[in-house]
Amino acid sequence: MNWDAKIIAFCCNWCSYAAADLAGISRLQYSGSIRIIRVLCSGMVHPQQVLHALEKGAAGVMIIGCHSGECHYLKGNELALARAEVIADTLEDLGYAKEQFEFTWVSSAEPERLVAAFHRMSARLADLDRDMPVTITGGAWQQNNET
Amino acid sequence: MSQVLTINPITRIEGHARISIHLDEAGRVSDARVEIATLRGFEQFVLGRPAEEIPRIVTRICGICPWMHHLAAIKAIDGCFGISPPPTGNLLRELCQVLAHIHDKILHFFFLAAPDFMLGPESDYSVRNIMGLVRSEPELAVQVVRMRQLAVAMLERFAGKAIHPVAGVVGGFARPMDAEIRRDLLVDGQVLLDFACQSLAFAKERVFSRFIEEMLSLGTVTTGFLGTVDAQGSLRLYDGLLRLMRPEGNFDEFPAGDYHRFLAEHVEPWSYAKMVYAKSWGEGFSLDPDQPRGVYRANTLARINVCDRIATPRAQEELAVFRELFGRPARGTLLYHWARLIELVYACERALELLADERIVEPLVYRAAEPGAGRGIGHVEAPRGTLIHDYTTDENGCITRANLIVGTTHNVAPMQLSVRQAADSLIRNGACDEHILNRIEMAVRAYDP
Amino acid sequence: MKPKLSCEWLHGCSGCEIALLNSGELLLSLFQQVDIVHFPLLMDHKYTDGAGDDEEVSLPEADIGLVTGGVGLESHHGVLKAMRRQCRILIALGTCAVHGGIPAMRNQWTAGCTMETVFSTATTEAAPVPDAVPALLDRVLSIDEQVRVDVSLPGCPPRPKMIVSVVEALAQQKKLRLPYKSVCETCPTVRTGKGQAVIRRGTAKPEYTPDEPLSRMRCLLEQGLLCMGPVTAGGCGGREVPLCLRSRVPCRGCYGPVHEGGNQLLDMMNALASNGIDYRTIIDRKSLLRFSGAHGRLRPEKKRRGGQQLS
Numbered sequence A: 001m002n003w004d005a006k007i008i009a010f011c012c013n014w015c016s017y018a019a020a021d022l023a024g025i026s027r028l029q030y031s032g033s034i035r036i037i038r039v040l041c042s043g044m045v046h047p048q049q050v051l052h053a054l055e056k057g058a059a060g061v062m063i064i065g066c067h068s069g070e071c072h073y074l075k076g077n078e079l080a081l082a083r084a085e086v087i088a089d090t091l092e093d094l095g096y097a098k099e100q101f102e103f104t105w106v107s108s109a110e111p112e113r114l115v116a117a118f119h120r121m122s123a124r125l126a127d128l129d130r131d132m133p134v135t136i137t138g139g140a141w142q143q144n145n146e147t
Numbered sequence B: 001m002s003q004v005l006t007i008n009p010i011t012r013i014e015g016h017a018r019i020s021i022h023l024d025e026a027g028r029v030s031d032a033r034v035e036i037a038t039l040r041g042f043e044q045f046v047l048g049r050p051a052e053e054i055p056r057i058v059t060r061i062c063g064i065c066p067w068m069h070h071l072a073a074i075k076a077i078d079g080c081f082g083i084s085p086p087p088t089g090n091l092l093r094e095l096c097q098v099l100a101h102i103h104d105k106i107l108h109f110f111f112l113a114a115p116d117f118m119l120g121p122e123s124d125y126s127v128r129n130i131m132g133l134v135r136s137e138p139e140l141a142v143q144v145v146r147m148r149q150l151a152v153a154m155l156e157r158f159a160g161k162a163i164h165p166v167a168g169v170v171g172g173f174a175r176p177m178d179a180e181i182r183r184d185l186l187v188d189g190q191v192l193l194d195f196a197c198q199s200l201a202f203a204k205e206r207v208f209s210r211f212i213e214e215m216l217s218l219g220t221v222t223t224g225f226l227g228t229v230d231a232q233g234s235l236r237l238y239d240g241l242l243r244l245m246r247p248e249g250n251f252d253e254f255p256a257g258d259y260h261r262f263l264a265e266h267v268e269p270w271s272y273a274k275m276v277y278a279k280s281w282g283e284g285f286s287l288d289p290d291q292p293r294g295v296y297r298a299n300t301l302a303r304i305n306v307c308d309r310i311a312t313p314r315a316q317e318e319l320a321v322f323r324e325l326f327g328r329p330a331r332g333t334l335l336y337h338w339a340r341l342i343e344l345v346y347a348c349e350r351a352l353e354l355l356a357d358e359r360i361v362e363p364l365v366y367r368a369a370e371p372g373a374g375r376g377i378g379h380v381e382a383p384r385g386t387l388i389h390d391y392t393t394d395e396n397g398c399i400t401r402a403n404l405i406v407g408t409t410h411n412v413a414p415m416q417l418s419v420r421q422a423a424d425s426l427i428r429n430g431a432c433d434e435h436i437l438n439r440i441e442m443a444v445r446a447y448d449p
Numbered sequence C: 001m002k003p004k005l006s007c008e009w010l011h012g013c014s015g016c017e018i019a020l021l022n023s024g025e026l027l028l029s030l031f032q033q034v035d036i037v038h039f040p041l042l043m044d045h046k047y048t049d050g051a052g053d054d055e056e057v058s059l060p061e062a063d064i065g066l067v068t069g070g071v072g073l074e075s076h077h078g079v080l081k082a083m084r085r086q087c088r089i090l091i092a093l094g095t096c097a098v099h100g101g102i103p104a105m106r107n108q109w110t111a112g113c114t115m116e117t118v119f120s121t122a123t124t125e126a127a128p129v130p131d132a133v134p135a136l137l138d139r140v141l142s143i144d145e146q147v148r149v150d151v152s153l154p155g156c157p158p159r160p161k162m163i164v165s166v167v168e169a170l171a172q173q174k175k176l177r178l179p180y181k182s183v184c185e186t187c188p189t190v191r192t193g194k195g196q197a198v199i200r201r202g203t204a205k206p207e208y209t210p211d212e213p214l215s216r217m218r219c220l221l222e223q224g225l226l227c228m229g230p231v232t233a234g235g236c237g238g239r240e241v242p243l244c245l246r247s248r249v250p251c252r253g254c255y256g257p258v259h260e261g262g263n264q265l266l267d268m269m270n271a272l273a274s275n276g277i278d279y280r281t282i283i284d285r286k287s288l289l290r291f292s293g294a295h296g297r298l299r300p301e302k303k304r305r306g307g308q309q310l311s
């Protein structure tokens, strides 16, 4: 995988973000590529934002919300699941690999589960990188943009 | 020293093209080319699309005659799905087509071509255009703009979108026409017919008579002709048999579905446009100015030449006058303009005929289509020549193969010959100026590429 | 002195120019208000003086420049840069210029693949593809991917009145608000909030009573027809009924996304999913980007080494 590749992780404030905190306190190691963005609920993440991240050159994007039935706003994570299916199905149409996106559920007490998800994503992207001769970045055709 | 003159871009035509004229050491023309410098690749991007979407995509081949591509594609997809529209569907489609011919011809003759004649080919480029015409002949210009607008408004009234239309659908037409709209259109159609007749009278008196020498000589070449006729040999724009006439005047007649047995396309490295030629003549293809091979022309003059008659009275009268003067087939390249105005009269008369047909307001406008595997070839006479769309679909009704022969491409080869002829006769000892170059462009403009 | 207007066309179809001419009497009034200094469809100003094969494009200075079509050929770069240099205000006119338009559909394939297909049709003689012509770029770009654009006016083509009012407003240095809502905003069809759970094939026709006005017809999307009204910028019908709906056929999205940077495919899928409609019943999803394939939205499918899928 590219040394400067970035993985954007949208983490829900009430679960995965707390899990990430805990992971830090427990000194669990994960890839330096991960960039966490805190959101109030996984249901807030619009597919457009996932696409935007990829267009701007992120190698992968994750959305991590509360377990089913545990969403702080009742149904936010189920909405996120429906959207995640749309994203996963549409990514190939848009010229990205479906491996570049993952939606998963983690509770605030499961830092290992979160770190495992991060590992899985990095490993998958590394495989993908080997499998695809051209690196996956957005905007390469804009090089000769005058302004 | 040898030299290359370029005209870049050719202006007052629809599209991107340039002319390059090569002169040898003695200042004689050694080669002249019209280079079509653009390609978008519709044959590629229709692949895989559901066939019923095609008529809403291929319209973007040309913003001047989107209706032609819309209709040719719809007919072809009707063929793929094995369906034929009810009579009213066909009447409405043809009405759209002739109305589109009307505004196109007004555009081409008055906006693009007339400035050369009305203001003179020698006038300065900054006034030799429609803006100049508005200043020097305001009354005429206002009338022209209004009439063109009227034809567009007629289309919009029952078909909604006039540029890049959507009202034709596979199996027929999207919606029926109501009686009230039909009444209005009959009135407007009459206004347009009067204008068409006036325009022709005006052009004969003010334009053609003054340029009669150029009409017969500028860019004139000997070629065959291609057009569409009905079983009686009358001019048709919407459907019928293709008639391919040899330079001597004898011809073959065949359904559009057989086009590949008669026509082939030649490729040159310096032009994106392929050159269609008459494969069935068995002489191959050559642009040799002294002995061209396989070259025929399409578009107005060709249609007027191949038909035996025109089935509407006023256009027929004009055809008789034209034949009296120029014979059959007429060859003068600038005569395309004259033929264009005769077709304008026909299109107006035909629109009125269609509107007079009681069936045009019937509610059954389409038949349900079932997507499936098949092949369909659709054709119409576009303002710029015979337009052929040929598609193959798979069992899901999605496109697997496409071949498009666009009106303009028939005339790409003859345009080369006309430009060569014009350059040969106008450039003496390497002497050339802006006015000569404009005259050479006039030969291209006649084809309305 | 009158403001100067300069117009150029790139990878388009000239429909935008015809739309301008279709403004009828407004066109005549526009002729009064501006001086047109360059406009290949209507006047004979050339790029060069005709002597030699000078590649440099020279264009006159202008206050307002209109560019239609996207950037699809090598030759377009020079013309577009010259327009930007010479025009004080540059307007991207039409969906091709703003979002790539239909020609950007070819971004799903490489330029070589497109050339190959076009020059190998059944009736084409076997010959090498043309090479003494400006080469196809590998992608069709919108013009803002190449130069700074001051005003974007989408539409395929844009509404004639809108083109004239924008040019006039700029010429008179007046303010003008462009519409920013979706096509559905001005659509009078009946919406109940409940509809079909699937999207039907494009050959399906809407149900309505022919004598009744559009305001009695059920929304096409609710009838299970793929109507892109919700994810398409409005304005095609002015404040009145959207153009396609006038013929009772669904919108296909020709004005491009509602918001800058929107993605019509993703937005439509998202809208369908949020409303419980099975978006998997759409048979050709990439077609949803048929008008907005520039900005890297449509691309050739990535080939994987060995062809096998990863898990």
Ligand code: SF4
Pocket: B060, B063, C011, C012, C013, C014, C015, C016, C017, C068, C069, C093, C094, C095, C096, C097, C101, C102, C155, C156, C157, C158
């Ligand atoms: S936006 Fe539409 S009308 Fe304008 S040039 Fe492009 S295809 Fe033609």
Ligand code: SF4
Pocket: C183, C184, C187, C188, C189, C191, C218, C219, C220, C221, C222, C227, C228, C229, C230, C242, C245, C250, C251
């Ligand atoms: S989805 Fe289509 S039919 Fe329904 S309101 Fe929007 S534009 Fe109208």
Ligand code: SF4
Pocket: B161, C156, C183, C232, C233, C236, C237, C242, C243, C244, C245, C250, C251, C252, C253, C254, C255
């Ligand atoms: S309804 Fe949609 S596709 Fe039709 S003209 Fe309006 S924006 Fe374009």
Ligand code: FES
Pocket: A012, A013, A014, A015, A040, A041, A042, A043, A064, A065, A066, A070, A071, A072, A073, A074, A075, A076, A077
């Ligand atoms: S609050 Fe965590 S997903 Fe909704």
